[in-house]
Amino acid sequence: MNNLSGPIPPQIGLLSKLKYLDLSVNQFSGGIPLEIGRLTDLEVMHLVENQLNGSIPQEIGQLTSLYELALYTNQLDGSIPASLGNLSSLVSLHLYDNKLSGPIPAEIGNLTNLAEIYSDTNHLTEIGKLKSLFDLELSENQLNGSIPASLGDLTNLEILFLRDNQLSGYIPKEIGNLHKLVVLEMDTNQLSGSLPEGICQGGSLVRFTVSDNHLSGPIPQSLKNCKNLTRALFQGNQLTGNISKVIGDWQNLEYIDLSYNKFYGGLSHKWGRYQRLQRLHLVGNNITGSIPTDFGISTNLTFLDLSSNHLVGEIPKKMGSLISLLWLKLNDNQLSGSIPPELGSLSHLEYLDLSSNRLNKSIPEHLSNCLQLYHLNLSNNRLSDRIPKMPALLYVDLSYNQLQGHVPDCNAFRNATIEVLKGNKDLCGNVEGLPPCKRGPAIDQQPIKKGHKVVLIIIFPLLGGLVLLFAFIGIFLIAERSGRTPEIEDGDVQNDLFSISNFDGRTIVIKQSFRWGT
Numbered sequence: 001m002n003n004l005s006g007p008i009p010p011q012i013g014l015l016s017k018l019k020y021l022d023l024s025v026n027q028f029s030g031g032i033p034l035e036i037g038r039l040t041d042l043e044v045m046h047l048v049e050n051q052l053n054g055s056i057p058q059e060i061g062q063l064t065s066l067y068e069l070a071l072y073t074n075q076l077d078g079s080i081p082a083s084l085g086n087l088s089s090l091v092s093l094h095l096y097d098n099k100l101s102g103p104i105p106a107e108i109g110n111l112t113n114l115a116e117i118y119s120d121t122n123h124l125t126e127i128g129k130l131k132s133l134f135d136l137e138l139s140e141n142q143l144n145g146s147i148p149a150s151l152g153d154l155t156n157l158e159i160l161f162l163r164d165n166q167l168s169g170y171i172p173k174e175i176g177n178l179h180k181l182v183v184l185e186m187d188t189n190q191l192s193g194s195l196p197e198g199i200c201q202g203g204s205l206v207r208f209t210v211s212d213n214h215l216s217g218p219i220p221q222s223l224k225n226c227k228n229l230t231r232a233l234f235q236g237n238q239l240t241g242n243i244s245k246v247i248g249d250w251q252n253l254e255y256i257d258l259s260y261n262k263f264y265g266g267l268s269h270k271w272g273r274y275q276r277l278q279r280l281h282l283v284g285n286n287i288t289g290s291i292p293t294d295f296g297i298s299t300n301l302t303f304l305d306l307s308s309n310h311l312v313g314e315i316p317k318k319m320g321s322l323i324s325l326l327w328l329k330l331n332d333n334q335l336s337g338s339i340p341p342e343l344g345s346l347s348h349l350e351y352l353d354l355s356s357n358r359l360n361k362s363i364p365e366h367l368s369n370c371l372q373l374y375h376l377n378l379s380n381n382r383l384s385d386r387i388p389k390m391p392a393l394l395y396v397d398l399s400y401n402q403l404q405g406h407v408p409d410c411n412a413f414r415n416a417t418i419e420v421l422k423g424n425k426d427l428c429g430n431v432e433g434l435p436p437c438k439r440g441p442a443i444d445q446q447p448i449k450k451g452h453k454v455v456l457i458i459i460f461p462l463l464g465g466l467v468l469l470f471a472f473i474g475i476f477l478i479a480e481r482s483g484r485t486p487e488i489e490d491g492d493v494q495n496d497l498f499s500i501s502n503f504d505g506r507t508i509v510i511k512q513s514f515r516w517g518t
Contacts, residue, residue: 224248259283
């Protein structure tokens with residue numbers, strides 16, 4: 001890295017024996033000099049990360065010894081010259097991050113040694129025939145029209161990037177001929193129709209993305225049999241089918257997103273059996289039924305998003321075993337019951353959204369053990385009782401519940417507005433819009449639990465009855481004593497201070513006995 005600037009001098013063409021030229025990461029400007037075509041012994045040319053402009057000169061096609069050409073991250077424009085098809089030794093061609101336009105010339109298909117072409121972030125308008133490639137990356141262009149069936153002739157292709165273009169029409173079935181394909185990314189286009197049955201026919205596919213298109217129909221069986229698949233992104237289409245039958249033989253699966261499609265049915269317990277699964281996103285489908293308890297055995301799961309479906313039943317307690325979980329989103333369903341205290345065992349949990357369900361009872365105190373939890377949304381439920389302290393929170397929304405009592409003094413509430421607490425029963429505290437609490441220092445004390453209240457209700461009347469009974473007996477004794485003169489009998493006198501002499505069910509006669517000394 002230097003700070004060389006100005007144009008590349010045309011005298012560079014006098015270095016006739018030069019084999020390696022690297023002027024990368026400078027501030028050269030202007031066009032690539034035509035004289036560079038005289039360097040017929042040149043094998044490597046790197047002019048990357050400068051401010052070069054103008055077109056790629058045709059004269060570069062005279063460098064027949066060149067096997068590596070890198071011109072990326074400049075301001076080059078115009079079309080790719082057809083003369084590059086004369087570079088019979090070329091193995092690697094890097095042209096991305098420029099302003100090139102037009103088609104990839106068909107002549108490049110004659111380069112039998114060409115293994116890589118990177119033309120990302122240009123303005124190419126069609127895909128040429130590049131039969132010798134194993135790595136073809138054409139992402140972030142303005143490629144339009146349909147994907148040519150001739151891609152199926154690139155039998156050595158291992159990596160194919162077509163994402164972020166304007167490609168339309170069907171995915172050609174000839175893609176299934178690419179048995180060596182390891183990476184296939186076609187997301188963010190305008191592709192339609194169904195996924196062809198032959199995808200992953202060779203079984204080598206590891207990464208597959210078709211998200212944000214207009215695809216419909218089911219996931220083909222060939223993809224379900226793709227044993228090496230680690231990443232599969234299908235979100236943002238109109239794919240259909242029973243979600244329980246989408247499950248494939250994906251024991252290496254790490255990341256799958258089926259969100260915002262038209263999948264239906266209940267969740268299969270098999271989702272929890274993928275030992276390597278780290279991210280599962282099933283947002284915005286028509287999934288019904290309950291969450292299987294087997295979800296709790298995916299100990300490598302870091303992101304779980306089942307929001308915006310029609311799930312019912314309780315949140316499984318076993319989800320507290322997802323020890324690697326960072327994000328849990330179950331919002332916008334019909335889940336009921338209480339929030340399981342076991343979620344407090346998720347020591348790495350950062351984001352929890354259970355809003356817009358039918359959850360009831362209290363917010364478990366155990367959530368205060370989630371020391372990484374910074375975002376909590378429990379709004380639009382039926383939660384009651386007090387709000388526990390959760391010191392790590394930065395954002396909280398507890399609106400539209402039945403919460404009451406003192407709002408804890410922590411970061412999330414210090415900066416909160418009334419919007420995140422409105423719609424509750426009787427909250428108080430230092431949040432603008434809430435009344436101040438009246439009980440002073442005692443406001444943080446635990447309220448009396450319902451079970452304790454029941455015990456007190458029983459004990460107090462019993463104690464009151466006993467007090468009245470003893471009072472009645474005492475009054476009776478005093479009255480009896482004042483109405484009689486104690487008798488002194490000869491002989492032995494009974495040792496009892498009080499004795500009951502008669503009890504007929506209605507009257508108690510109590511005699512007093514005294515022992516007199518002689």
